[in-house]
Amino acid sequence: MSLYATVVTAMWVMLPAYVPNNAAVLAGGGAPIDGGRTLNGKRVLGDGKTYRGTLFGVLAGFAVAAALDVLQLDATGLLGVSVPWFPFEAMVALPAGAMLGDILASFVKRRTGRERGASFPLLDQLDFVVVALALTALVDPAWFGRYFTLDVLLAILVLTPLLHLATNGIAYQLGLKDEPW
Ligand code: CTP
Numbered sequence: 001m002s003l004y005a006t007v008v009t010a011m012w013v014m015l016p017a018y019v020p021n022n023a024a025v026l027a028g029g030g031a032p033i034d035g036g037r038t039l040n041g042k043r044v045l046g047d048g049k050t051y052r053g054t055l056f057g058v059l060a061g062f063a064v065a066a067a068l069d070v071l072q073l074d075a076t077g078l079l080g081v082s083v084p085w086f087p088f089e090a091m092v093a094l095p096a097g098a099m100l101g102d103i104l105a106s107f108v109k110r111r112t113g114r115e116r117g118a119s120f121p122l123l124d125q126l127d128f129v130v131v132a133l134a135l136t137a138l139v140d141p142a143w144f145g146r147y148f149t150l151d152v153l154l155a156i157l158v159l160t161p162l163l164h165l166a167t168n169g170i171a172y173q174l175g176l177k178d179e180p181w
C-alpha cells in the first residue's frame with residue numbers, strides 16, 4: 001500500500017473511535033459512573049466519567065460508522081482508496097472500546113494520585129486506541145486482520161496522538177474543555 005492509502009485507511013477506520021471522546025466532552029455532566037465511590041481514599045474514576053458522556057460518545061461513534069458506510073462507495077471512488085466498510089460488530093466495538101479505554105485510563109490516573117483533568121502523557125493519547133483495537137479484534141478478527149495491517153497500525157500509533165492533541169487543543173480554545181489534553 002502507498003503511504004497515502006495507508007494514511008487514508010487508518011483515518012477512515014479509526015473515525016468511529018476518534019469521535020466518542022469529543023462527543024463525550026459535549027455531553028458531559030450528570031451522574032458519574034463511579035457514583036462518587038472511592039478506593040483507598042481516591043475516587044474510583046472521578047466526576048469526568050459520566051453515564052451521559054459515555055452513552056452519547058458510543059452513540060456518536062456508532063452514527064459516524066453508519067454514515068461512513070453510506071459514503072463508502074463514493075469515497076472509494078473519490079479518494080482512490082478502497083476504504084473499509086464497517087460491519088455491525090465494528091460499529092459498536094470501535095466506539096465502545098474507545099470509551100472503555102478512556103475509563104480504564106481514568107482508573108489508572110486515580111490510582112496513581114492524579115486528580116481529575118491531570119495529564120498523563122501517552123496514556124491520554126493512546127488509551128482509547130488500544131482498547132478500541134483490542135475489542136474490535138476480539139469481536140471480528142477476520143475484518144480486523146483485513147484492514148488493520150501492520151502499516152495501518154503504525155500509522156494509527158503515530159497519527160492518533162497528534163490528532164488527539166490537535167482536537168483537544170481546539171476544544172480547549174473554544175472553551176468546551178477545561179484542559180488542552
Ligand atoms: N466525559 C464524560 N464521560 C466520559 C468521558 C468524558 O462525561 N466517559 C466528559 C466529562 O465532562 C469530562 C470531559 O468529557 O470532564 C473530558 O473528558 P476527559 O478529558 O476524558 O476527562 P477529565 O475530566 O479530564 O477526567 P480524567 O482525569 O478522569 O480523564
Ligand code: K
Nearest residue numbers: 102105124181
Ligand atoms: K481522557
Ligand code: MG
Nearest residue numbers: 117118179181
Ligand atoms: Mg482530561
